[in-house]
Amino acid sequence: MSPRRVTLADVAKIAGVSPTTASLVLSGRGRELRISQDVEQRVLKAAAELQYRPNIVSVGLRTGTTRTIGFISDTVATTRLAGDMIKGALEAARERGFMLFIGETEGDAELERLLLQAMHDRQVDGIILASMYTRTIKVPKGMATAPAVLLNALPKQPSPLPSVIPDEIEAGRVAARALLDAGHREGIHLIGAGPGRRNVPAGGSVAAVERLIGIREVLAEAGVKPAGGHVCPDWQPEYGLAVTRELLKKERPKALICFNDRVALGAYQALDDFGLEVPADVSVVSFDDHPIASWMRPQLTTVALPHYELGRKAVDVLFTEIGRDREDDGGEGEVHRVPMPIRPRESVASPAA
Amino acid sequence: MSPRRVTLADVAKIAGVSPTTASLVLSGRGRELRISQDVEQRVLKAAAELQYRPNIVSVGLRTGTTRTIGFISDTVATTRLAGDMIKGALEAARERGFMLFIGETEGDAELERLLLQAMHDRQVDGIILASMYTRTIKVPKGMATAPAVLLNALPKQPSPLPSVIPDEIEAGRVAARALLDAGHREGIHLIGAGPGRRNVPAGGSVAAVERLIGIREVLAEAGVKPAGGHVCPDWQPEYGLAVTRELLKKERPKALICFNDRVALGAYQALDDFGLEVPADVSVVSFDDHPIASWMRPQLTTVALPHYELGRKAVDVLFTEIGRDREDDGGEGEVHRVPMPIRPRESVASPAA
DNA sequence: TCGCACTGCTAATCCGATTTAGCAAACCTG
DNA sequence: CAGGTTTGCTAAATCGGATTAGCAGTGCGA
Incomplete structure (x- = not known):
């Protein structure tokens, strides 16, 4: 059915040399081992004609x-x-x-x-x-x-x-800077973790810990204190929604740093429920650059996981x-x-x- | 550095037999080829002790x-x-x-x-x-x-x-039946393709053609005519949004069959813009069961791509x-x-x- | 006791390459 | 012109198994 694969031996036969020589030429060691131009050309030609490709399984064994x-x-x-x-x-x-x-x-x-x-x-x-x-x-x-x-x-x-x-610490810094650069100084809430260094979801997520470090560092340098931090047990939309709702019952934040885009999706829904507009009333930055980030309306500014x-x-x-x-x-x-x-x-x- | 792999020869040596015998036993052909119980046990024991695993590259070559x-x-x-x-x-x-x-x-x-x-x-x-x-x-x-x-x-x-x-034709039938079963008979609009058999996006998508066939078949059997069909150049949220908006400027549909969940996402946004509630005012069925389907609110009923x-x-x-x-x-x-x-x-x- | 069948195992070959060791012919060199 | 070098190539071993052919040893019937 399938025509047998071309082997090194086939090439050697056509070129009129031994398999050894063919191997030498094809592995580029021909010059080094004094194979003549003539033979080299013959082998190359034969290999090209037959479309020879070495069997990697065999090479692997050897x-x-x-x-x-x-x-x-x-x-x-x-x-x-x-x-x-x-x-x-x-x-x-x-x-x-x-x-x-x-x-x-x-x-x-x-x-x-x-x-x-x-x-x-x-x-x-x-x-x-x-x-x-x-x-x-x-x-x-x-x-x-x-x-x-x-x-x-x-x-x-x-x-x-x-x-x-991923450089999550720097990501945290970048997210925080995005808000600072826009002029935010107050009412910055963290959704998904914080405000303290230890306030992270269980499970050993590096992202939570490091994003938080970066955020806190940049805010601290600017002399800004986050207005609050809200840990979620899991970074899913429903928790983002729930946590943000709780927040909105008590306060009117100016900006949210959501710990990922799914959380941000939930936060958007909560803000909508309370009649708040993004970004006119509340700015939102997030992390991950999940596909939904560009489907959300308004489109979400987010620090991308590369x-x-x-x-x-x-x-x-x-x-x-x-x-x-x-x-x-x-x-x-x-x-x-x-x-x-x-x-x-x-x-x-x-x-x- | 890495201790050399255990080979069949190692097993044979420990068992005190030839590699041939070891191979026979381990490939289960020992019985057939009259290898004694005793030898068989010795080989098996040696293989287990050494944790022998055949080198698949070698087997591949042979x-x-x-x-x-x-x-x-x-x-x-x-x-x-x-x-x-x-x-x-x-x-x-x-x-x-x-x-x-x-x-x-x-x-x-x-x-x-x-x-x-x-x-x-x-x-x-x-x-x-x-x-x-x-x-x-x-x-x-x-x-x-x-x-x-x-x-x-x-x-x-x-x-x-x-x-x-995927059985897209049946999927189309299922989606249409979902609406019929809920009692819908009028104001059923197709978002993404239709209403005619030929009204499909370019690009040779089987899904568009077959979903449409299934939908049309079931509706026809029930004596129901789709109130309209709206082709999108691409099944992305923005087109779902645009097309549905156009529709809503002219009509108040009762139900939408969106050709996929991303289109449905856009349709949701359009319905929201016009103050229409899902499913109270408009029912929506869709296809794909993309993750967003369960993140949308209300959660989207959709025919899953398996x-x-x-x-x-x-x-x-x-x-x-x-x-x-x-x-x-x-x-x-x-x-x-x-x-x-x-x-x-x-x-x-x-x-x- | 010879021949034959059967039992139980192994030697040898093969898969398709790479690589080492080495061989024959041409070429120097003193 | 013998002996050593160089040139240009090849035989043979190897990787780790699967497979085929076959070899001792035993048992048994004639």
Whole structure:
């Protein structure tokens, strides 16, 4: 049915040389090993004519390198953002001729172990262990035996593995600055966490902690105190709605910093319920740049999670790990922070006089 | 650094037998080939002790089967739904001990060719070619040489490849029935396509055509004529908003069938602008069950795209293709339709008196 | 006791590349 | 012109298993 693949032996036969010679030429070591111009040309020509492509499985067996990396995440499907992360990784990998295996653990450690095994059984050259929201994770043992990178995650225990995470602290600063720049000084409420350093949802979300740090830092520098902070058990629209409603029963805020766009969606609904207009009455900044941010009306100004860039960066870092000499003791668990750009839209204005 | 993998030879040595014998036992052919109980036990014990796992790369080279399938789609990231499709495929594959390579073409035929090559170079056992929205696609030549399945897509030219698509016609019927069952008979408007069979957006979207067929069929059977149909150039919120606004300037509809949830989001905004309440004044049904459907207020009743199930089904079908005897002439381009379940929520009610 | 069948296991080959070791011919060199 | 170098290429081993062919040893019938 399918015509047999062209092998190196076929090329060698057509070119009238041994497979060894063909291999040498095609791997670019012909010059170095004194293969004549003539033979080199013949091999190249034969390979081109037959459209020869080396069988990577065979190469993998011989050399141990499969031009393949494993991407294991806790969830693929939950957010559209996860897709961007994979996409970034995918493209960066493809640019180097690598393919991606993907696997999803759903947070199940046993499944994670199985996937790791399955990937090692297939001789992947490296592994990206990704979390779909930024947090600290327990690094499965045996991870350090092959090149690996944590993506959107930090190791719970000290680990030699490098991590790639969004720069949430800077994001917090940027969000706060957006309000300050618009002239806000008072009535700034935090929706989703705060106002104190410790007022964060349970679950070890790095985003909550770090965004809060950045926000508090910039506000403090400007001599501004947040008028209030409102923790949500989970950053979902319904909690954003509930928490903002409670707030509005007591106060008229001038600006909201919502800890993510879903929370902001709920906040919008609450503001609408109370007859308040965004941004005329209340400015809103948020985080994530979820697709709904640009569907909301008015469109939401938000600090974007750079998922695509995170994915790319993880691959870059993984390649330096792979390239690292196997002998030297490996890295120091370096943390790479990827900038989070703000997307200025329509939800921030100067405070009403 | 990393302790060398345990090989079959290691197991054989510990068990005191030849690699051949070990291989026979471990592949379950020991009984058949008259290996003694004693030896069998020794091999099994050694394998367990050493935690032996066969190197799939090696097996791949020898047997040509890598327990791997390739999943190529036009986009991974655009919609969260795509993720569900991959997830379904991923889980179905994993249940059989298979891994997934993923690749994204972005609609670029050249890239598609490259990815296909890269996957064949890695000896995948089969390929799933997926589209992120249901449509007809040009099947790349050379696809038929290996087991393959079209997912969420139909071949533009006749092809022996099987397809897996959502049952959009039935979905259209279900949506229409939801309104009829609530008692609607008049003022039913279609937002996104219709009212005529031909009034669909350009671009070869199967969804538009088939949903419309189902809707028209059920309405016709009930002797109901849609009060109007409103094509959108693209099914995005802004068009839903614009089109619905135009409609509301002229008429007071009783019910809307929106062709997807993003369009419905726009329609909600328009209804809100005109002071109309869902579902008291106007009922709304939609398609897709995008995450926003349950975030909207009132929550949107919608006929779900079964992305997860589509992914699973594609893998199932692919496995029957792989299992199919290589000699027989292959399938007939069978089309597998996956049911689309309705998610009844809050946006449909009986028409106001 | 010879021949044959059966039992229980192993040697050897193969998959498709890479890589090491080495060989024959041409070329110097003193 | 013998002996050493260089040039240009190839045989053979290797990666880790699967598979085919076949080899000892035992039992049994004639």
